[in-house]
Amino acid sequence: MIARRTALAVLLVLGLCSSLLAQTLPTAPPEAVGLSGPRLERLKAVMQDYVDQGRIAGIATIVSRGGKVALFETFGKMDVEKNLPMRKDVILRMASMSKAVTTVAVAILLEEGKILLTEPVSKYLPAFRYTTVATPPPPGTPGSGRYGVVPAKRQITIRDLLTHTSGISYGQGSLAEAQYKDAGILGWYLAGKQEPIVPLMERLASLPFDAQPGEKYVYGYSTDILCAVVEKVSGMPFDQFLQKRIFEPLKMVDSTFFLAPEKRDRLATVYSATPDGTIARAPEPGTGQGDYVDGPRTCFGGGAGLLSTPMDYARFLQMLVNGGELEGVRVLSPKTVELMTANHVGTLYNDGAMGFGFGFEVIEQLGRTGRFGSVGAYGWGSAYFQRFVVDPQEKLVAVFYAQLIPSGGLDIQEKWRDLVYQSIVGPPAPSAVTLPAPKR
Numbered sequence: 001m002i003a004r005r006t007a008l009a010v011l012l013v014l015g016l017c018s019s020l021l022a023q024t025l026p027t028a029p030p031e032a033v034g035l036s037g038p039r040l041e042r043l044k045a046v047m048q049d050y051v052d053q054g055r056i057a058g059i060a061t062i063v064s065r066g067g068k069v070a071l072f073e074t075f076g077k078m079d080v081e082k083n084l085p086m087r088k089d090v091i092l093r094m095a096s097m098s099k100a101v102t103t104v105a106v107a108i109l110l111e112e113g114k115i116l117l118t119e120p121v122s123k124y125l126p127a128f129r130y131t132t133v134a135t136p137p138p139p140g141t142p143g144s145g146r147y148g149v150v151p152a153k154r155q156i157t158i159r160d161l162l163t164h165t166s167g168i169s170y171g172q173g174s175l176a177e178a179q180y181k182d183a184g185i186l187g188w189y190l191a192g193k194q195e196p197i198v199p200l201m202e203r204l205a206s207l208p209f210d211a212q213p214g215e216k217y218v219y220g221y222s223t224d225i226l227c228a229v230v231e232k233v234s235g236m237p238f239d240q241f242l243q244k245r246i247f248e249p250l251k252m253v254d255s256t257f258f259l260a261p262e263k264r265d266r267l268a269t270v271y272s273a274t275p276d277g278t279i280a281r282a283p284e285p286g287t288g289q290g291d292y293v294d295g296p297r298t299c300f301g302g303g304a305g306l307l308s309t310p311m312d313y314a315r316f317l318q319m320l321v322n323g324g325e326l327e328g329v330r331v332l333s334p335k336t337v338e339l340m341t342a343n344h345v346g347t348l349y350n351d352g353a354m355g356f357g358f359g360f361e362v363i364e365q366l367g368r369t370g371r372f373g374s375v376g377a378y379g380w381g382s383a384y385f386q387r388f389v390v391d392p393q394e395k396l397v398a399v400f401y402a403q404l405i406p407s408g409g410l411d412i413q414e415k416w417r418d419l420v421y422q423s424i425v426g427p428p429a430p431s432a433v434t435l436p437a438p439k440r
Contacts, residue, residue: 023251023311025318028068034426035063035070043419044073050412051076054278056385057271058086059412060310060401063420064318065394066428072310078268078403081281091254091266092401093290094306094313095188095382099223101246101255101316102302103162103359105230105238107336108245114233117162120155121225124232125198127205128156128225133167134175134208147175149208156213158229161222162358163344167211168204169220176208183207188383190224190301191257192291197238197300201228217348217356223303230302238300249329250319252312257305258297267293267307270384273408287383287405304383310401313388317397321390341378341392360390371414372421387413389420395428396420 030037040063047059058076062069074086109115115124122129135148152167160166170188171180180186185204193200201224210218227238234241239257247255259267270282270289282288292307299305308316315326324332343355343362353369355362360378363369377391385404390397398420400413 023253023315024069025064025311025315026068027072028066028070028429030070030423033065033068033070033428035065035423036425039419039423039425040071043071043416043423044075046412046415046419047073047075050410055273055410056402056404056412057279058090058268058402060086060088060090060092061416062310062314062397062399062401063423064314064397065424067318067322067395069314080269080271080279082269086268087266088311089254089266089309090268090401091259091263091307091309092268092386092403093270093292093382093384094308094386095304095384097308097313097380097382097386097388098302098304098306099359100320100380100388101242101306102223102226102230103340104246104316104320104332105241105302106158106162106226107332107340107358109230109233111333111336115158115229117157117159119158121158121161121229122155124229125202125205125225127202131156131205132208133212134210136175147208152209153212154214158226159344160213161226161229163356164217164219164222165214165345165348166220166222166225167209167213167216167218168222168225169210169218171207171220174210180207185221187287188221188301188304189287189290190299190303191305192286192295193299193301194296196298197224197302198228198231200299201225217345221303223359224301227300227302238302242302246316246331247312249331250315250326252308252315255306255308255312255316257292257300257307258295259293259307261293264293266309268403270403270405273404273406273410275408277408279404282405310399313401314397314399317388317390317399321392321395321397341376341390372418381413385410385413387417389417394424396424 050056057080058078060074063071076086078084078086078090131152132149137146156166171186231238271279272282274280319326323334324337340358345356349356355364362378363373374391374393379389381387385402385407388399400416
């Protein structure tokens with residue numbers, strides 16, 4: 001009996017180890033992939049310095065090149081009050097870094113011939129057939145909070161949503177902000193909603209939007225509307241679609257919208273920058289600690305609602321830089337990734353300094369950006385002060401993870417990016433470019 005129990009315990013441990021190994025990426029010394037170890041030490045020193053100054057609680061960062069992780073480091077605490085060090089399997093609120101995952105979900109349906117970029121959203125959500133746009137009142141109009149409403153010049157398309165040119169904001173700062181607030185649809189945080197994503201987005205359609213479709217880059221609910229489209233087209237709840245089509249194939253074992261109770265101790269605490277340059281624990285509700293453990297678990301907002309870990313999200317990005325494939329599993333075609341990361345908005349985004357694709361900002365001309373990178377590099381960030389960079393030319397994936405909102409203008413992200421790029425001293429080793437197919 002004792003021997004049997006021992007054998008079972010060993011099997012459980014081996015199974016746990018196998019599960020953990022399944023979600024990692026290959027590793028390599030920096031020099032083996034064209035990076036400088038001493039130069040990466042500069043990055044680590046700066047990250048640690050900001051933690052030591054008390055300007056940020058904790059950081060995790062991953063730098064992968066040629067499909068191999070050359071740097072995976074943590075700094076500081078995931079919970080200052082409990083004195084818990086930042087751990088590599090920490091679970092983080094991804095906020096707008098969720099948008100890249102939703103974009104891939106839409107791209108999967110595009111590849112299967114189930115949707116077209118040119119289709120009107122109303123084909124799947126009829127409430128969007130006739131939408132309106134808020135307009136400023138004529139100069140000299142008495143009274144505050146007044147605005148006009150005009151019909152949209154055309155219907156909103158799937159491509160408009162993917163490029164944030166639908167004219168739909170988060171309501172905050174819009175002419176109709178009070179109306180958004182009255183409707184209970186204001187701001188990017190949806191995890192506390194008791195209403196599923198489809199009816200919530202259908203109600204949104206009745207509100208006046210900020211701009212005419214296709215005429216302006218407006219950051220807002222476009223990606224969440226796409227979640228509702230995915231549900232309608234696939235016939236599956238959005239969280240189940242992501243689980244089946246993205247998370248399971250890529251072995252993203254800790255990516256979800258709401259946290260299982262047994263994983264509660266791995267969820268990082270959120271902090272906020274204070275006026276004196278220090279940090280304080282963010283409030284419990286809403287965009288502070290949030291409803292990711294004990295909330296209603298009803299609204300799957302793929303615009304800003306996912307939870308993930310550093311390695312899970314790095315695996316997702318590695319799939320993209322590989323042209324849609326990871327470890328023998330193909331999620332997308334290389335041509336689809338190419339389309340997603342092209343500039344679709346002309347000069348509408350960032351005054352033309354960068355382009356914008358399907359959920360990503362894109363470098364078209366390096367000099368216009370005024371920062372390190374390569375032509376064709378793309379990425380995005382998060383309200384919780386996180387950012388990722390994917391550079392196909394350099395076969396680079398780099399991610400900065402934190403949980404800080406608001407960030408108080410902290411400049412560490414810009415320095416992090418500089419320090420990642422200054423560590424590149426040569427090409428990635430040819431043997432590291434293509435990941436081997438899994439053994440059967």
